[in-house]
């Protein structure tokens with residue numbers, strides 16, 4: 001099953017011009033990197049932040065976007081139009097510099113000036129291409145052919161367990177960012193720049209190589225040893241389960257095992273503190289398993305949960321949410337549905353007398369004693 005949120009993934013694959021790294025290298029790298037070259041680093045970004053967030057210095061990470069008030073899960077933090085757009089397929093630095101210069105010509109003076117205050121993790125490519133490739137967001141998933149410079153969104157630093165989710169909304173022409181969990185006043189807003197849940201050592205290598213900084217987020221600051229190892233094991237297993245759940249050939253023959261895999265993946269995501277688009281993706285997997293086996297009752301519950309998670313991370317107006325709402329209303333309208341299948345039952349079979357653990361056991365077809373792992 002393909003990811004249902006393209007922006008789970010940052011453009012590590014197409015880094016010529018599509019890396020969005022942290023604002024600055026970690027302190028060990030270059031403390032001075034945090035200082036903008038000139039002017040206010042955040043004129044237009046702060047105008048967009050209103051009373052919700054502001055760009056300001058954050059400990060150990062240069063500048064970052066910080067919540068000015070409590071931001072509830074699902075709140076749209078920003079909907080940012082690109083200052084300019086560049087193709088991700090151009091490898092030639094000179095051509096790229098021309099494209100960026102042309103884009104900047106159309107921008108206001110303030111915005112062009114603000115672009116020039118951004119960090120440059122690829123100095124060898126010159127200021128325009130270096131700053132762009134350091135700060136652009138891919139407009140879409142891994143195969144995105146375009147990337148945009150979003151003056152507000154590019155202020156959001158990376159965390160390995162982020163509290164927000166970005167999504168390129170082609171229908172709006174904007175990059176939206178939503179709170180993936182409740183964010184406290186004074187807390188930094190974060191996104192992940194990584195395409196998968198890598199273990200600690202791999203994360204550090206990729207972030208350093210592609211984005212030029214050493215990650216010192218809460219997850220990377222877990223003490224070495226058992227605590228960090230446990231996080232690494234969870235991530236490894238989530239990836240393994242993700243791959244297994246992507247194997248459509250198993251969906252009927254190994255239906256029950258797959259549903260248990262989805263349950264386990266959701267539990268690992270919860271234990272790792274991950275609340276972004278990974279959650280809707282896991283529920284979408286579960287939905288597909290249920291409906292491919294004719295179970296409209298479970299499929300409806302999974303679709304409802306997928307919908308809730310999608311709305312939280314993309315907004316009620318997202319095309320993905322509208323699509324998911326179709327399955328909530330009529331699970332059997334899904335192309336994978338066939339009434340002949342092994343778990344055939346109608347939506348009226350959602351049990352009304354079960355709550356909490358008992359309901360979850362029913363939902364994921366877990367044995368009475370639960371699953372031990």
Ligand SMILES: [Zn+2]
Nearest residue numbers: 160215217220
């Ligand atoms: Zn980290």
